[in-house]
Amino acid sequence: MAKTRVHDLAKEYGMSSKEMLGHLQDMKIPAKSPSSTLEDAYVSIVRKKLKPILEARAAEIEAQKKAEAEAKAEEERKEAEKAERERIEAEKRREKERAEEERKRAAAEAARKKAEEERKEAERKRKEEEERNRVRDTAPKSIPSFTSLLDQIAQQEKVLEEQAAEAAKKKEEDRAARDHGKGRGRRSDRPSRGGESEETHRGGRRSSAPRVGAAVPGPVPEGESEGRGRGKGRKGGRHGHEDEDRYSRMAREAEEYNRSHVFEEAREAVEEAHQDTGRRRKRKERRKKQQAEAAEEQRIQEAIENDQDLSQLDTVKVPQGSTVADLAKLLNVPANDIIKRLFLLGNPLTLTESMSDDLIELVADDLGRDVKVMTKEEENSFSFYDDPKDLKPRPPVVTVMGHVDHGKTSLLDAIRHTGVAEGEAGGITQAIGASQVQINGRTITFIDTPGHETFTAMRARGAKVTDIVILIVAADDGVMPQTIESINHAKAANVPIIVAVNKIDKPGADPTRVRQELTEHGIIPEEWGGQNMFVDISAKKHMGIEDLLEAVLLEADVLELKANPDTFASGHVLEAKLDRGRGSVATLLVSRGTLHVGDAIVAGMAFGKIRAMMDPRGRNVKEARPSDPVEVLGLQSVPMAGDEFRVFQDERDARALADERALKARIEEQNKVKHVTLENLFDTMADADVKELNLIIKADVQGSIEALVDSLNKMDQSEVRINVIHSAVGAINETDVTLADASNAIIIGFGVRPDAKARTQAEQQGVEIRCYSVIYKAIEEIDAARIGMLKPTEQEVQTASVEVRNTFKVPKVGIAAGCMVQEGEVSRDDLCRLVRDGIVVYEGKLASLRRYKDDVKSVKAGFECGIGLDNFQDIHVGDIIETYRIEQVARTE
Numbered sequence: 001m002a003k004t005r006v007h008d009l010a011k012e013y014g015m016s017s018k019e020m021l022g023h024l025q026d027m028k029i030p031a032k033s034p035s036s037t038l039e040d041a042y043v044s045i046v047r048k049k050l051k052p053i054l055e056a057r058a059a060e061i062e063a064q065k066k067a068e069a070e071a072k073a074e075e076e077r078k079e080a081e082k083a084e085r086e087r088i089e090a091e092k093r094r095e096k097e098r099a100e101e102e103r104k105r106a107a108a109e110a111a112r113k114k115a116e117e118e119r120k121e122a123e124r125k126r127k128e129e130e131e132r133n134r135v136r137d138t139a140p141k142s143i144p145s146f147t148s149l150l151d152q153i154a155q156q157e158k159v160l161e162e163q164a165a166e167a168a169k170k171k172e173e174d175r176a177a178r179d180h181g182k183g184r185g186r187r188s189d190r191p192s193r194g195g196e197s198e199e200t201h202r203g204g205r206r207s208s209a210p211r212v213g214a215a216v217p218g219p220v221p222e223g224e225s226e227g228r229g230r231g232k233g234r235k236g237g238r239h240g241h242e243d244e245d246r247y248s249r250m251a252r253e254a255e256e257y258n259r260s261h262v263f264e265e266a267r268e269a270v271e272e273a274h275q276d277t278g279r280r281r282k283r284k285e286r287r288k289k290q291q292a293e294a295a296e297e298q299r300i301q302e303a304i305e306n307d308q309d310l311s312q313l314d315t316v317k318v319p320q321g322s323t324v325a326d327l328a329k330l331l332n333v334p335a336n337d338i339i340k341r342l343f344l345l346g347n348p349l350t351l352t353e354s355m356s357d358d359l360i361e362l363v364a365d366d367l368g369r370d371v372k373v374m375t376k377e378e379e380n381s382f383s384f385y386d387d388p389k390d391l392k393p394r395p396p397v398v399t400v401m402g403h404v405d406h407g408k409t410s411l412l413d414a415i416r417h418t419g420v421a422e423g424e425a426g427g428i429t430q431a432i433g434a435s436q437v438q439i440n441g442r443t444i445t446f447i448d449t450p451g452h453e454t455f456t457a458m459r460a461r462g463a464k465v466t467d468i469v470i471l472i473v474a475a476d477d478g479v480m481p482q483t484i485e486s487i488n489h490a491k492a493a494n495v496p497i498i499v500a501v502n503k504i505d506k507p508g509a510d511p512t513r514v515r516q517e518l519t520e521h522g523i524i525p526e527e528w529g530g531q532n533m534f535v536d537i538s539a540k541k542h543m544g545i546e547d548l549l550e551a552v553l554l555e556a557d558v559l560e561l562k563a564n565p566d567t568f569a570s571g572h573v574l575e576a577k578l579d580r581g582r583g584s585v586a587t588l589l590v591s592r593g594t595l596h597v598g599d600a601i602v603a604g605m606a607f608g609k610i611r612a613m614m615d616p617r618g619r620n621v622k623e624a625r626p627s628d629p630v631e632v633l634g635l636q637s638v639p640m641a642g643d644e645f646r647v648f649q650d651e652r653d654a655r656a657l658a659d660e661r662a663l664k665a666r667i668e669e670q671n672k673v674k675h676v677t678l679e680n681l682f683d684t685m686a687d688a689d690v691k692e693l694n695l696i697i698k699a700d701v702q703g704s705i706e707a708l709v710d711s712l713n714k715m716d717q718s719e720v721r722i723n724v725i726h727s728a729v730g731a732i733n734e735t736d737v738t739l740a741d742a743s744n745a746i747i748i749g750f751g752v753r754p755d756a757k758a759r760t761q762a763e764q765q766g767v768e769i770r771c772y773s774v775i776y777k778a779i780e781e782i783d784a785a786r787i788g789m790l791k792p793t794e795q796e797v798q799t800a801s802v803e804v805r806n807t808f809k810v811p812k813v814g815i816a817a818g819c820m821v822q823e824g825e826v827s828r829d830d831l832c833r834l835v836r837d838g839i840v841v842y843e844g845k846l847a848s849l850r851r852y853k854d855d856v857k858s859v860k861a862g863f864e865c866g867i868g869l870d871n872f873q874d875i876h877v878g879d880i881i882e883t884y885r886i887e888q889v890a891r892t893e
């Protein structure tokens with residue numbers, strides 16, 4: 001039975017051992033020292049008895065704590081009050097400063113305004129003067145009304161002068177009259193002078209007054225002027241100052257009236273003179289405007305009918321490489337206008353020369369036009385307009401990216417098994433290049449070609465199919481070069497990134513380090529205040545997968561992904577290949593509308609009617625909705641990954657468009673070849689030191705070609721220039737060898753093999769053919785060859801080529817092939833590949849090699865034999881079995 005020591009009990013109750021011993025003594029419980037032990041029965045007595053004491057103590061502590069808290073709160077309140085007072089005072093100070101500043105500013109402003117007003121007044125006066133001169137100088141003299149106005153002005157000026165003279169004379173007379181009152185002698189000679197003067201004045205007035213009368217307001221009354229005569233001399237003298245004022249006023253008013261009146265009339269006259277041409281111009285402008293409005297309306301109407309994006313309407317689409325003439329036609333401007341501008345830009349071009357993207361944009365900008373230079377892919381792409389009310393939510397499309405071996409494939413495998421019943425799990429195969437998973441009743445689409453090469457190749461072709469990127473980073477390895485590349489690619493495409501920190505089950509895993517390293521590349525976890533969701537997972541042990549999928553759904557909710565499902569389908573080709581038996585097989589991702597079996601489609605240059613569709617589980621389906629990936633049969637040729645597809649109502653339209661595109665591509669290809677040859681000629685002349693590595697690339701799918709070319713482009717080509725002189729989907733044939741021979745090229749095969757004739761020819765002509773099934777291997781080797789660092793390595797040595805002539809069932813083994821060895825010698829230990837129509841269908845080992853019923857070690861050319869393949873039954877008559885062995889070969893290059 002457990003015993004309790006006194007000091008433990010004391011500790012439990014927060015008291016000293018001595019105090020506890022005191023209590024024990026009071027309770028008559030035997031205990032001597034702190035280390036004495038107590039029976040459980042005693043302990044329970046102690047607990048009972050000490051309960052009220054403890055409660056009292058607890059209450060005491062509580063009260064003390066409360067008092068402390070109150071004191072603290074009071075102190076804080078005071079602090080806050082003090083801070084508030086300080087704040088208010090500071091605010092007041094600031095307010096005062098602001099007011100002072102405001103006052104200064106207002107004073108400065110008032111001074112400025114005054115100066116401005118003065119300046120304006122001076123300006124107004126100057127302008128008035130200018131206007132007067134202008135009207136006088138510029139008005140056409142041929143206009144009669146204007147000429148007469150000028151006459152009037154001259155007359156007015158004359159009258160005013162006379163009036164002023166008269167006023168002066170009157171003043172003189174009055175003064176004389178006054179003087180006369182003082183001394184008669186002086187007055188005696190006055191009348192004759194005055195009469196003479198009066199006569200002169202009257203005569204002058206009579207000749208001018210009638211013409212002026214109408215123009216001068218308040219003409220001088222006859223009586224008044226008469227009054228200035230002899231009879232009313234004194235009286236007039238008394239009113240001398242008044243009269244003088246009145247005359248001055250009249251003179252001023254007359255001048256003012258005339259000035260403004262004359263100006264106004266002159267202005268009207270000038271306008272009238274130009275009115276004819278003005279009206280014509282206005283009419284022309286109005287007509288032009290109406291035409292432009294009608295054209296614009298028609299354009300919008302057509303755009304609406306064709307479901308086009310209305311926001312793009314003002315931009316003129318110019319195909320890449322357009323000539324000067326093409327651009328002039330598209331912009332509806334004279335070609336000379338463009339040639340002139342090009343000349344000024346230092347790029348003189350003729351009508352038929354093609355323009356670079358930059359030049360097209362520069363010239364258009366110069367012309368004030370908005371253009372978009374369209375690549376071939378963009379030209380082939382369609383833009384649609386959907387009424388927002390037709391849009392419905394669609395599943396997100398996700399791509400997994402990350403460094404080699406960080407677990408992309410494992411993650412996709414783990415995801416494919418999520419939400420699938422246990423029994424069903426084994427039956428899941430990756431039927432097409434994409435998969436879908438259900439989580440919480442919602443769907444997520446995954447593109448199954450992991451890695452940024454495919455992603456970028458697609459994007460480079462204008463196909464933005466991914467909504468969300470999952471960046472996978474191994475927790476034991478951290479951020480590596482391809483992690484950074486993936487981040488850059490996702491960022492360039494403006495696609496949100498969710499980070500899956502993988503392999504957390506491993507002993508060296510450090511998810512925090514991964515987070516820290518990623519912050520250096522702008523990927524910051526949400527929990528650290530960033531934008532990116534991080535989920536720790538183990539793809540191998542299926543840990544955290546559902547959390548990751550839920551994160552994807554959360555991100556998708558933020559993106560509000562929508563599409564219109566009720567229209568003709570369109571989307572992109574994810575992958576396409578040629579399949580024996582089934583023909584052209586393409587994996588499509590629907591982005592808009594619903595795709596049905598029987599639909600007529602165009603994808604890039606391929607067209608056809610959909611014969612059958614398969615979902616990611618390999619099940620036949622009748623329709624595919626937005627974000628659904630499907631494998632389709634029925635296209636008459638193989639499109640390229642990244643091509644846009646679109647359903648047409650009529651198969652004939654589809655065919656016409658595909659034909660038109662194919663023709664255009666052929667013409668472009670021809671032009672390009674010519675162009676490139678010329679360029680190469682100059683380049684080679686310029687730097688003869690540069691070595692060239694010419695390649696011909698053949699592959700089973702377009703995606704591999706693009707991925708390889710993309711990687712080659714990234715290599716340093718300063719010493720050895722890599723030229724891909726030809727690339728295509730399909731087996732390596734004689735034409736490829738001829739081309740390689742002519743251009744000193746190496747042929748690279750991906751998942752494809754040379755046919756027999758091509759191989760023989762290659763051997764005869766010494767053309768090198770290298771075949772790979774892993775892209776990294778090819779890149780590694782080309783890179784190694786480029787930098788001249790080829791190490792001794794393993795090399796494949798072909799041993800025999802065997803044709804399948806018959807197939808039969810063998811108990812326990814399955815299907816075996818009755819064959820004829822065509823060349824070489826096949827051995828039991830050889831590795832092999834089964835080639836059908838130039839495409840590698842199987843790679844592995846021989847399971848059996850027999851002559852009649854006997855197992856044999858080898859069979860030579862010209863002999864028949866029976867061959868069984870390891871774990872492979874799908875052998876057809878006509879297939880070729882190539883056998884080979886791997887040898888260590890020292891490189892001589």
Ligand SMILES: Nc1nc2c(ncn2[C@@H]2O[C@H](COP(=O)(O)OP(=O)(O)OP(=O)(O)O)[C@@H](O)[C@H]2O)c(=O)[nH]1
Nearest residue numbers: 404405406407408409410502503506538539540541
């Ligand atoms: N311990 C552990 N190992 C894992 C985990 N995920 C993947 N691996 C292992 O890591 C290795 C690489 O995984 P893959 O899925 O092939 O990686 P990948 O990124 O697709 O590789 P590449 O296709 O070459 O780019 C394999 O051996 C996996 O078994 C994990 O969560 N835990």
